Amino acid sequence: MPAVSAELGTSKAVMALQKTLSLLLLSLLTLLGLGLVQPSYGLATYEGFQREHVDSTGTGGTNLYCNTMMQRRGMTRPRCKQFNTFIHEDIGTINNICNAPNIQCKDHRMNCHAGVVRVTDCRNTGGSSPYNCRYGARASTRRVVIACEGNPLVPVHFDR
Secondary structure: OHHHHHHHHHHHHHHHHHHHHHHHHHHHHHHHHHOOOOOOHHHHHHHHHHHHHEOOOOOOOOHHHHHHHHHHOOOOOOOOOOEEEEEOOOHHHHHHHOOOOOEOOOOOOOOEEEEEEEEEEEEEEEOOOOOOOEEEEEEEEEEEEEEEEOOOOEEEEEOO
């Protein structure tokens, strides 16, 4: 008889654990739906923004710079990215743009912010295969618009 009692105890414990896990999952999904918990992909988007658009140590401005950086940052595979902008400011200055007043993004969302920074715009001037991408550079100090998300707000997308 003790074996049957132990099995019933184990069965009740497993059922209680399943119920607890179900409630935790439901709570997490509710918080995600309300926007109170940031999903982990937000960090990857911030890191992606930095990989594609931030070069705080470079001054840019030359075709060689664009050709090198576009390849180094993985924007020539599987095909040449047509246009990209590198921001030449420290990440703190770029993050601070997210504190500027909200403006409308190209996709009509209201999570964009504007600031003036030093940039190099790289435009594809020929070639389409990963080994034949060629870029022309244009350096300037200009107004940029970036989309920001998270808490605290961080840049996740270069809008224009």
